[in-house]
Amino acid sequence: MNHSANTAENLFTPPPxxxxxxxxxxxxxxxxxxxNLELPPGKVTAIVGPNGCGKSTLLNGLARVHAPASGAVLxxxxxxxxxxxxxxxxxxALLPQDNSAPEGLTVADLIRFGxxxxxxxxxxxxxxDQAILEQAxxxxxxxxxxxxxxxxxxxxxxQRAWIAMSIAQQTPLLLLDEPTSALDLGHQIEVFELIRxxxxxxxxxxxxVHDLVSASRYAxxxxxxxxxxxxxxxxxxxxxxxxxxxxxxxxxxxxxxxxADGTPVLxxxxxxx
Amino acid sequence: MFQLVVRHRNLAAQLGLVxxxxxxxxxxxIFGTVAVPLDSLMDALAGQGNAIHRFxxxxxxxxxxxxxxxxxxxxxxxxxxMQTVARNRLATPGIIGIDNAATAFAVASVVGTGISVxxxxxxxxxxxxxxxxxxxxxxxxxxxxxxxxIAGLGIGAIAGAITQVMLSRVAIDSANAAFPWTVGxxxxxxxxxxxxxxxxxxxxxxxxxxxxxxxxxxxxxxxxAINLGTRLTRVRALSLxxxxxxxxxxxxxxxxxxxVALLAPELARTLCRAxxxxxxxxxxxxxxxxxxxxxxxxxxxxPLELPVGLITAIVGxxxxxxxxxxxxxxxxx
Numbered sequence: 001m002n003h004s005a006n007t008a009e010n011l012f013t014p015p016p017x018x019x020x021x022x023x024x025x026x027x028x029x030x031x032x033x034x035x036n037l038e039l040p041p042g043k044v045t046a047i048v049g050p051n052g053c054g055k056s057t058l059l060n061g062l063a064r065v066h067a068p069a070s071g072a073v074l075x076x077x078x079x080x081x082x083x084x085x086x087x088x089x090x091x092x093a094l095l096p097q098d099n100s101a102p103e104g105l106t107v108a109d110l111i112r113f114g115x116x117x118x119x120x121x122x123x124x125x126x127x128x129d130q131a132i133l134e135q136a137x138x139x140x141x142x143x144x145x146x147x148x149x150x151x152x153x154x155x156x157x158x159q160r161a162w163i164a165m166s167i168a169q170q171t172p173l174l175l176l177d178e179p180t181s182a183l184d185l186g187h188q189i190e191v192f193e194l195i196r197x198x199x200x201x202x203x204x205x206x207x208x209v210h211d212l213v214s215a216s217r218y219a220x221x222x223x224x225x226x227x228x229x230x231x232x233x234x235x236x237x238x239x240x241x242x243x244x245x246x247x248x249x250x251x252x253x254x255x256x257x258x259x260a261d262g263t264p265v266l267x268x269x270x271x272x273x
Numbered sequence: 274m275f276q277l278v279v280r281h282r283n284l285a286a287q288l289g290l291v292x293x294x295x296x297x298x299x300x301x302x303i304f305g306t307v308a309v310p311l312d313s314l315m316d317a318l319a320g321q322g323n324a325i326h327r328f329x330x331x332x333x334x335x336x337x338x339x340x341x342x343x344x345x346x347x348x349x350x351x352x353x354x355m356q357t358v359a360r361n362r363l364a365t366p367g368i369i370g371i372d373n374a375a376t377a378f379a380v381a382s383v384v385g386t387g388i389s390v391x392x393x394x395x396x397x398x399x400x401x402x403x404x405x406x407x408x409x410x411x412x413x414x415x416x417x418x419x420x421x422x423i424a425g426l427g428i429g430a431i432a433g434a435i436t437q438v439m440l441s442r443v444a445i446d447s448a449n450a451a452f453p454w455t456v457g458x459x460x461x462x463x464x465x466x467x468x469x470x471x472x473x474x475x476x477x478x479x480x481x482x483x484x485x486x487x488x489x490x491x492x493x494x495x496x497x498a499i500n501l502g503t504r505l506t507r508v509r510a511l512s513l514x515x516x517x518x519x520x521x522x523x524x525x526x527x528x529x530x531x532x533v534a535l536l537a538p539e540l541a542r543t544l545c546r547a548x549x550x551x552x553x554x555x556x557x558x559x560x561x562x563x564x565x566x567x568x569x570x571x572x573x574x575x576p577l578e579l580p581v582g583l584i585t586a587i588v589g590x591x592x593x594x595x596x597x598x599x600x601x602x603x604x605x606x
Contacts, residue, residue, distance in 0.1 A: 060496065063500065064499065065495070065500075085504050088502065089502030094500040096494060096500070098497075099493070099497060100493070102493075102548060103547060104547035105492075105547045105548045106547075106548075110548075112548075113490065113493075113501060113548075116489075116502065169500075
């Protein structure tokens with residue numbers, strides 16, 4: 001697959017990413033057991049659930065960061081661990097939670113790393129790489145910040161820079177682990193809208209999100225996890241019911257619809273007695 | 274002009290270090306108990322002129338400068354590789370105990386414990402054993418985190434003690450023969466060891482450059498490196514193997530001059546731009562450092578000669594403390 005520099009709308013035809021009977025462990029402790037899942041192509045999927053339910057582990061498993069205890073993650077029908085790592089890196093980008101960077105690294109330096117999976121030992125930086133780099137800077141609204149060291153940016157700008165690196169990686173699949181966890185409301189919305197833009201270009205996106213309301217506002221598909229199992233999945237407006245929220249978090253609530261767009265909104269939250 | 278320097282900062286840094294190395298080498302050839310003026314030096318290098326000068330340059334100083342530059346480069350490159358792989362600026366061969374173990378093995382063959390393997394091979398073996406032990410003791414974390422360093426500290430201490438025991442048990446002549454090994458000196462180098470080191474340095478340097486891009490991604494967390502297509506296990510194993518090779522062969526030439534491995538990459542990192550592991554610059558800085566330190570050792574208390582290991586320790590220890598107390602956003606872990 002060879003994506004040209006100026007990717008128009010819907011240029012990606014994402015390869016399917018699926019988990020088959022996937023089990024994962026932390027040391028000896030089972031975290032995910034016999035989980036099956038397929039990410040809907042070209043859509044934004046949000047994975048939600050209480051702390052420790054295994055959602056981050058699942059995301060890392062899907063991105064081949066950790067090997068499964070049993071079962072497999074299939075990228076385009078092939079076991080992801082049997083594929084060359086660089087080839088996977090051209091198909092799938094992961095934005096992990098721990099994204100520390102070396103001191104003094106600039107925004108452009110970071111985004112340039114996104115081109116690495118496309119470069120061989122002899123294939124150096126090309127004009128096409130440069131065009132993609134500049135495009136990524138524009139897409140993530142980072143013009144003017146390109147030469148700034150990452151450690152001088154605000155949290156939101158830094159997160160956009162990391163997303164820009166994934167954009168430069170030009171992968172049809174994008175996985176994000178709590179992309180907005182440390183951001184204030186304004187920056188959260190900025191990042192979520194950027195993610196929506198990417199899905200509009202045809203990318204398959206999966207993200208772990210803590211905030212249920214944001215998840216249902218910005219995702220097309222919701223996956224609810226408890227104890228390493230998927231207990232419900234589907235369109236947010238269809239599956240988000242008080243019963244599900246009780247099952248997930250042990251919390252009572254009522255659900256209203258946002259008058260603007262029909263997004264479910266949780267009100268009158270209270271702890272179960 | 275300034276823009277040009279900024280854009281090609283790494284190249285500029287490397288050129289600057291090459292110039293510094295040339296100056297240090299020329300100074301080392303000129304100064305000493307017998308001063309060789311610059312024009313006589315040129316004659317002597319061309320094989321002409323004063324017989325004493327020719328002898329001093331060809332037999333004494335030039336081999337010493339070459340040995341120092343090679344050993345310094347090897348130590349520094351090994352240090353840079355290990356720091357990158359362990360993501361810790363303290364994780365250098367000297368601190369992990371590789372130097373000490375290589376020395377202990379080499380001393381074992383020098384003092385005549387019945388082992389008749391050549392010192393360079395023994396040093397290499399010692400380096401490999403220490404690394405394997407440190408790696409094994411660190412457990413599932415491998416080179417990550419403090420376990421690797423603490424395991425290495427212990428191994429280094431034990432290896433140092435073993436060296437002392439061996440030296441105290443043998444006849445004074447044997448102990449004297451082995452002494453340069455224990456302090457780090459360019460006085461005792463053997464030609465074979467230097468030639469072996471030259472080959473090892475070429476192999477290590479080329480391998481490091483081939484791994485360069487993958488090593489650059491190790492500056493991020495594991496998931497980010499994996500995401501960029503880096504094969505972590507393979508890169509770590511190859512880098513460690515290089516570091517072992519370089520350290521073992523350098524110890525065989527110069528003894529345990531571990532501080533070079535700590536200081537030179539630090540200097541290289543300051544000179545080069547962020548985002549790339551300064552492999553070549555580290556090697557060059559190590560060579561400059563070693564040649565300069567050896568010259569200082571010869572001159573400071575002349576005609577008495579201080580071992581180069583002492584000089585690097587005197588300069589290095591305060592620097593180490595400064596790294597620890599310096600307020601920095603760059604993590605030590």
